[in-house]
Amino acid sequence: MESGIKRAGIAHRLLMLLLMIYLLLPLLATCIYAFAQEWQTTVLPERWTLEWFGEMFRDLRFLESLWTSLYLCLISVAISLIVMLPAVFVITVYLPKWESFMKGLVVLPYAVPGVVAAVGLIRAYSSGPLEIAGTAYILIGAYFVVVLPYMYQGIRNSLLTVSAGPLLAAAELLGASRTRAFASVILPNIWPGVLVSSLLSFSVLFGEFVLTNMLVGGQIQTIQVYLYHRVGESGHLASAIAITYFVFILLLSALLMKLGQKMNGGLKG
Amino acid sequence: MSVYLELQGIRKRFGHTSVLDDVNLQIREGELVTLLGPSGCGKSTLLRCIAGLADLDGGQILLERRDIAPLPPRSREIGMVFQSYALFPNLTVGENVEYGMKMRGVAKADRRRRSEELLAVVELTDKRDAYPQHLSGGQQQRVALARSLAVRPKVLLLDEPLSALDAQIRKNLRAEIRAIQQRFNMTTIFVTHDQEEALTLSDRVCLMNKGRIVQEGTPEQIYTRPRTEFVARFMGSYNVLTRPEALKLFDGLEGSADSFAIRPESVVLLSGSAQPLPADKRIVEGTICAVSLLGSIIRYAIDAAGVRLTIDALNDGRSLPLAERSPVLLALDESQLLHLEKEGA
Numbered sequence: 001m002e003s004g005i006k007r008a009g010i011a012h013r014l015l016m017l018l019l020m021i022y023l024l025l026p027l028l029a030t031c032i033y034a035f036a037q038e039w040q041t042t043v044l045p046e047r048w049t050l051e052w053f054g055e056m057f058r059d060l061r062f063l064e065s066l067w068t069s070l071y072l073c074l075i076s077v078a079i080s081l082i083v084m085l086p087a088v089f090v091i092t093v094y095l096p097k098w099e100s101f102m103k104g105l106v107v108l109p110y111a112v113p114g115v116v117a118a119v120g121l122i123r124a125y126s127s128g129p130l131e132i133a134g135t136a137y138i139l140i141g142a143y144f145v146v147v148l149p150y151m152y153q154g155i156r157n158s159l160l161t162v163s164a165g166p167l168l169a170a171a172e173l174l175g176a177s178r179t180r181a182f183a184s185v186i187l188p189n190i191w192p193g194v195l196v197s198s199l200l201s202f203s204v205l206f207g208e209f210v211l212t213n214m215l216v217g218g219q220i221q222t223i224q225v226y227l228y229h230r231v232g233e234s235g236h237l238a239s240a241i242a243i244t245y246f247v248f249i250l251l252l253s254a255l256l257m258k259l260g261q262k263m264n265g266g267l268k269g
Numbered sequence: 270m271s272v273y274l275e276l277q278g279i280r281k282r283f284g285h286t287s288v289l290d291d292v293n294l295q296i297r298e299g300e301l302v303t304l305l306g307p308s309g310c311g312k313s314t315l316l317r318c319i320a321g322l323a324d325l326d327g328g329q330i331l332l333e334r335r336d337i338a339p340l341p342p343r344s345r346e347i348g349m350v351f352q353s354y355a356l357f358p359n360l361t362v363g364e365n366v367e368y369g370m371k372m373r374g375v376a377k378a379d380r381r382r383r384s385e386e387l388l389a390v391v392e393l394t395d396k397r398d399a400y401p402q403h404l405s406g407g408q409q410q411r412v413a414l415a416r417s418l419a420v421r422p423k424v425l426l427l428d429e430p431l432s433a434l435d436a437q438i439r440k441n442l443r444a445e446i447r448a449i450q451q452r453f454n455m456t457t458i459f460v461t462h463d464q465e466e467a468l469t470l471s472d473r474v475c476l477m478n479k480g481r482i483v484q485e486g487t488p489e490q491i492y493t494r495p496r497t498e499f500v501a502r503f504m505g506s507y508n509v510l511t512r513p514e515a516l517k518l519f520d521g522l523e524g525s526a527d528s529f530a531i532r533p534e535s536v537v538l539l540s541g542s543a544q545p546l547p548a549d550k551r552i553v554e555g556t557i558c559a560v561s562l563l564g565s566i567i568r569y570a571i572d573a574a575g576v577r578l579t580i581d582a583l584n585d586g587r588s589l590p591l592a593e594r595s596p597v598l599l600a601l602d603e604s605q606l607l608h609l610e611k612e613g614a
Contacts, residue, residue, distance in 0.1 A: 170413075174348075
């Protein structure tokens, strides 16, 4: 029995190792390439350099595109939060009959390929009452739809986990108005889950390329569009950008996780 | 005592199915009334309607002669304890108890005094700063009880508060709830599907089935005088007999009832031949089919004149448990045979 467990342990570890290699090897190669000056016939580069990073940070367009991506994604996630939090709450707690309909609705964006969606959006919004094709507004609108499933599922699961229904009933019977009950006993309890979905949504948007490039590629340069344009120039530079981008997301995730844990601290006691 | 809470013609439908059908109930101040019934009988829905968590489709809820049905839950002055406790996980025990008072704008010092008083009542003074998830189920339910009592509600509703707890804790907390209820003279409605719980706890029991109250009375009345077959079957291990079966045991039976009931403990087993046969009872021969020991009583399944009966004998050590397949004599008392009404009559 014991040896059986041990063998399984080794197999599991081996599998994990393979998975890690599979996932991390490209990243490692990119990282090395970003710091390499000459890397032709050897296993590791012959000479190292920070030149690519220097060039990248000297390029104003890089910092600009990073900033553009950051605020566009932040605005989109914030709008999504403001709309979806009350909406999902009302549906989950008061209108459970609509749940199956909502489930279908939120996965609808995945039924349409990105290219088709982009062409459709451009045609729909390049004339008529809402002429926003090529502007940041259409991008934010599209981003909102892209993160819909993540936000919906995340918020819904959090609400179900804390059994929002009875909590709300208890608070109301104790004299709280619905809004006050929501703010005092629902929101603090679902916050960690909501934060994680927001973080996930943000990362998805940050890495989004197809829709962005087609919708506003000519007008607005997000980090992904910028990266796409620079890949052709120099592989080293593109690697440096990719690594910087990765580190940026990593730091952001760590920060938000920390924040989530801090808020959770009250819960865990 | 006059009527304190009165339900008049309560109706509730979910789609096309009627969940509550013309429910009428009068409760006096300080009374503990149990709504008892199988799952799906509408007892929890009735409780939610009284609390204002579900809308009525008809009827009135009069609390001190004032109709509270149009009011939102927070204005009804009704407290409720849930099966799932529904404690706020982001607040400490003390904050949970004080939540209602805070919402009603009670001053901090008063809140503190009241919550300390109630935590002392439920014996959780030392858990004041703990979070609910660090307490046991029984402790959590006591916090929930203290929390709902803190705002001095006029009526307390308990929705299967003990169902999620272990048997031993359930018994202790049951007695504790009754003691607290009597101490505060709290008008209380207690919902349960456990007939033992209902019998030990209540001033009055309302047995519900299919959205109606089928019988109400003191625990004694409900247990000893079930009116219909449903009540007889639900309230215990009553032997329910059809008319032909009853005639096999009691020939020359009077009355026009179609079904009858007899309590398992009212039939006496005569095992030894030495005993004189009681003259005022009917003696029937039978065979023991199965014996099970339930602690203080021994339960026999007996085949008597082709009728299957359950019979309980006190396990007092005076008679050894009879073996399976052994013949016995049963002494049946016709005055103990209940004539049941038709369902819905």
